Amino acid sequence: MNGRTKPPDVGGTDAARPPLVRELLLVAGLFLVYKLGRQLATGHTGEAFHNARQVWDLERAVHLPGEGAVQSLLLHGDGLAQIANTYYATVHFPITAAFLIWLYLRRPAHYVWARRVLAVLTSAALVLPFVYPLAPPRMLAATHLVDTAHVYGPSVYGPPSSDHLSNQFAAMPSLHFGWALMVAIGLIVATRSRWRWLWLLHPLVTLLVIVGTANHYWLDAIVATAMLGGALALIHRPQRTVSTAGRGSERLAPDDEKVLVGAGR
Template sequence: MNARTEPAETEPDSIARPSLVREFLLVAGLFLVYKFGRQLATGHTGEAFHNAHRVWDLERTLRLPDEGAVQSALLHGDALVRLANTYYATVHFPATLAFLAWLYLRRPAHYLWARRVLAAVTTAALVLPFTFPLAPPRMLAATGLVDTARVYGPSVYGPPSSDHLSNQFAAMPSLHFGWALMVAVGLIAATRSRARWLWLLHPLITLLVIVGTANHFWLDAIVAAAMLGLALAVIRRPHRPRRCTGTAGRGTRRFVPKEQVLVGAGR
């Protein structure tokens, strides 16, 4: 008797895996652009604080939830707020790198798509601080929010005047949230597991963390999601992997393209 096996997943198209060296340089370049590109938009401190007041007032006009409610939940215990600060400081880059590495090894077609989307969103996000510099809510006294990283630790930022590794007045859009949302979207698109929707917990937790630690306004995340949505609409997504069907010999299964199944059914 033929051994019964679970159907496996296979890429929809025969996509050659791109050169590892070339992709390493491209992805490294993407991260360097993200890390240092915002330095080109440093300065404009007064305008950044003015825009922060405008964003805060607009959120109240739109009746968005108060960021303080999320922070109050975090401040119920020192361990929880430190965990949120650690998540903000340590998960962002490693999670995105792991996502790209897994796609590169297991889903080359989806890897190329995800890399292009991330590159497009990151490039667009670097342009916005030139036209709309924005101070984070932790710097705005009117919000009444605590700079949790400075008070409880760990912190990834120094005083804005001496922090030469990041532009703290480029809060909009939140690439923390934009990249986290793309990780979830990419893994949902590239897999077939019924549990794949749980990947949405990553952007959800990221959203609560960036707001609760007073590093971003709600609108920073909303703008990032809109930019990602536009990139996803423009950049064509590959088909989700299909499960193998049919048999080829004893104990083995082979992939039958959908077109062949339809042709065979019409005979």
């Protein structure tokens, strides 16, 4: 012992960890509000198709690549289309939940930051289908795209007239892409491995999947990125400092410090 006091690892495992039960309720509530909110925004079929034609025409006017170019890669064989459909159906929620769990256990300060960013992003995304309902490209005849989930399976959607579990006219923004991008950003910020930038493959693959399966337009991902950027600007991430022992440590921005101090009481 040299008499020195080890500085607290505020951003790491020594940071104050919010109560588990409260966090489970908050995250579960976030998912439920997301699902219920999208269902409440149903019933705008005509407007959704009108907006879909606007989005399609706008993308062509600004010379965005055609969604069909991505889909054509998936249609070379049933296997690729099925893999993409499975990725779309099964990866979205589990990997986001695993991301939050890992941060909660290993990077509590980053967990609070990431959960708050996801909450702001998701809340903002719930508003858009009310003011701008949007039919996905697989439903718009002008796109000439294939509904790969319907043709090759598996599909998470039923016929729009009888599907009461989801709002298929809430294509914008794509939370599949927004959440995937936040997972990558969160892990890049919270870790120091030289390989951490490979996490960007997750949103990249997600982007190709949502476009290639004709569930989203490019613009859905662009809007999700802009909304995530706004959330990241509002919610300050934990800041890394250098401890007196020469080792990297982390500290929270003022707003996040208040959150963790309150959680530790």
